[in-house]
Amino acid sequence: xxxxxxxxxxxxxxxxxxxxxxxxxxxxxxxxxxxxxxxxxxxxxxxxxxxxxxxxxxxxxxxxxxxxxxxxxxxxxxxxxxxxxxxxxxxxxxxxxxxxxxxxxxxxxxxxxxxxxxxxxxxxxxxxxxxxxxxxxxxxxxxxxxxxxxxxxxxxxxxxxxxxxxxxxxxxxxxxxxxxxxxxxxxxxxxxxxxxxxxxxxxxxxxxxxxxxxxxxxxxxxxxxxxxxxxxxxxxxxxxxxxxxxxxxxxxxxxxxxxxxxxxxxxxxxxxxxxxxxx
Numbered sequence: 001x002x003x004x005x006x007x008x009x010x011x012x013x014x015x016x017x018x019x020x021x022x023x024x025x026x027x028x029x030x031x032x033x034x035x036x037x038x039x040x041x042x043x044x045x046x047x048x049x050x051x052x053x054x055x056x057x058x059x060x061x062x063x064x065x066x067x068x069x070x071x072x073x074x075x076x077x078x079x080x081x082x083x084x085x086x087x088x089x090x091x092x093x094x095x096x097x098x099x100x101x102x103x104x105x106x107x108x109x110x111x112x113x114x115x116x117x118x119x120x121x122x123x124x125x126x127x128x129x130x131x132x133x134x135x136x137x138x139x140x141x142x143x144x145x146x147x148x149x150x151x152x153x154x155x156x157x158x159x160x161x162x163x164x165x166x167x168x169x170x171x172x173x174x175x176x177x178x179x180x181x182x183x184x185x186x187x188x189x190x191x192x193x194x195x196x197x198x199x200x201x202x203x204x205x206x207x208x209x210x211x212x213x214x215x216x217x218x219x220x221x222x223x224x225x226x227x228x229x230x231x232x233x234x235x236x237x238x239x240x241x242x243x244x245x246x247x248x249x250x251x252x253x254x255x256x257x258x259x260x261x262x263x264x265x266x267x268x269x270x271x272x273x274x275x276x277x278x279x
Contacts, residue, residue: 009216009217013209014208017204022197032186036186044175044177051071051173052149054070054074059149075096079177080176081176081178083175093171131144132145136176140179141178143179144174147172148171149169149170150170151170
């Protein structure tokens with residue numbers, strides 16, 4: 001294949017087009033994945049803010065029954081893996097999982113080590129620092145957001161459960177959302193993009209191949225045939241085949257040279273015959 005002009009031209013073109021399309025596919029899929037992941041983080045953050053605002057009044061009144069009911073209702077939504085609230089000491093006070101109640105959270109856990117990495121726990125976290133992704137016991141991928149519950153004047157001044165004004169963080173809200181639906185969507189997008197990429201490759205490489213064959217290689221094959229005919233002194237009287245402009249000039253030059261050679265050879269033969277001695 002690489003010995004022919006067509007093979008040497010078409011194979012590099014096919015490799016270049018394939019590489020370009022594959023790189024574009026990877027970049028586009030990476031951009032889409034980043035956007036989807038960012039949106040999932042925003043959704044988790046918005047849900048955490050909604051839960052905090054919904055439970056704020058119950059926390060101020062120290063009404064654990066209403067607080068637990070709100071947490072349980074939100075936890076029953078599709079895609080919500082867990083919701084739990086633990087105090088500053090790390091003891092789970094409210095949770096959608098009954099086995100976690102009154103148990104202390106391990107501070108070396110992935111979601112806790114961010115704040116407890118140093119000697120003094122950090123009280124301020126950015127939005128992205130509050131988010132973590134992990135796999136649960138069932139192997140499902142979970143995106144979880146840990147939001148500190150900050151002390152407010154209404155909390156420190158409340159008569160029902162006074163918190164010192166110097167206490168910055170009262171507890172932590174931890175929400176886990178399943179990424180199963182998100183991963184299925186990304187897989188569907190990836191499969192559709194693969195099919196689309198393969199279609200583009202076939203159409204592009206096929207179109208370029210057909211164009212080169214029609215505009216370049218077939219005329220070159222006809223030119224090669226004419227050159228062989230000229231070598232065998234078998235050129236037709238007129239050139240019937242039309243060539244592209246650049247090749248047409250070569251064909252005309254080849255045809256004119258062939259005519260000149262014929263004429264010169266004919267004159268030579270005539271001269272030889274005239275100079276032969278008469279018997």
